[in-house]
Amino acid sequence: MNETLSIDEIDRKIIGHLRRNGRSTNQQIAESLDLTAATVSGRIRRMEQSDKLNVVAVSDFAAHGMDVLIQIAVEVDGRASSDVAEELAALPEVFAVFLVTGRHNIDVLLALREYGELPELMIDKLSKVRGVRTMRPSIVLDVIKYQFESGPQVSGGGA
Incomplete structure (x- = not known):
């Protein structure tokens, strides 16, 4: 789809929640943000379809x-x-x-x-x-920091 999408404060809070725990369910995110699970699901889907969000698993080498x-x-x-x-x-x-x-x-x-x-x-x-x-x-002699959640932060990422 890749349409132009404006990320608002609610989207930033959803992203912040997923950064802290990518295994969170839509219901858990919704409860923490006082939203419905359907709203969270729709916003995540919209951001994914617009290439604004990609939830991935990261494994240890x-x-x-x-x-x-x-x-x-x-x-x-x-x-x-x-x-x-x-x-x-x-x-x-x-x-x-x-x-x-x-x-x-x-x-x-x-x-x-x-x-x-x-x-x-x-x-x-x-x-x-x-x-x-x-x-x-x-x-590489030693890995000091290897955290994907420390990548670019979207302002307002707190829940």
């Missing part, structure tokens, strides 16, 4: 045996950075790709089971993507 996180700075040459980024994003080990400014063109984030997978991945997959000029990997 370590819970899936992914104990190594790596950031790779990629310089591109001879091809559009966006095309290279799209091809890199298609690799199953890659969980995020960003077009960036600065000394390199693309940041790639990988999740691997063990360090031993890195050489093969870089030599046999990443370096074979046409347009990749250089790659500078950085191994």
Whole structure:
């Protein structure tokens, strides 16, 4: 649908509630905001259809045996950075790709089971993507903060 949608204070409160507990039922949200469950359901559906809201589950990498996180700075040459980024994003080990400014063109984030997978991945997959000029990997030593609910906040998100 993707129609233009104006987010009002009630929508912001619904979003705030979902940020705190994405498993909340429409009834629970409705009770906390003094609304009906049908109103909450309709507003959530409207925001989803307008691409203003996407409720997702986030899992812990370590819970899936992914104990190594790596950031790779990629310089591109001879091809559009966006095309290279799209091809890199298609690799199953890659969980995020960003077009960036600065000394390199693309940041790639990988999740691997063990360090031993890195050489093969870089030599046999990443370096074979046409347009990749250089790659500078950085191994994540410790995750200080990894919280999706800490992303961009919509003002008035309190319940």
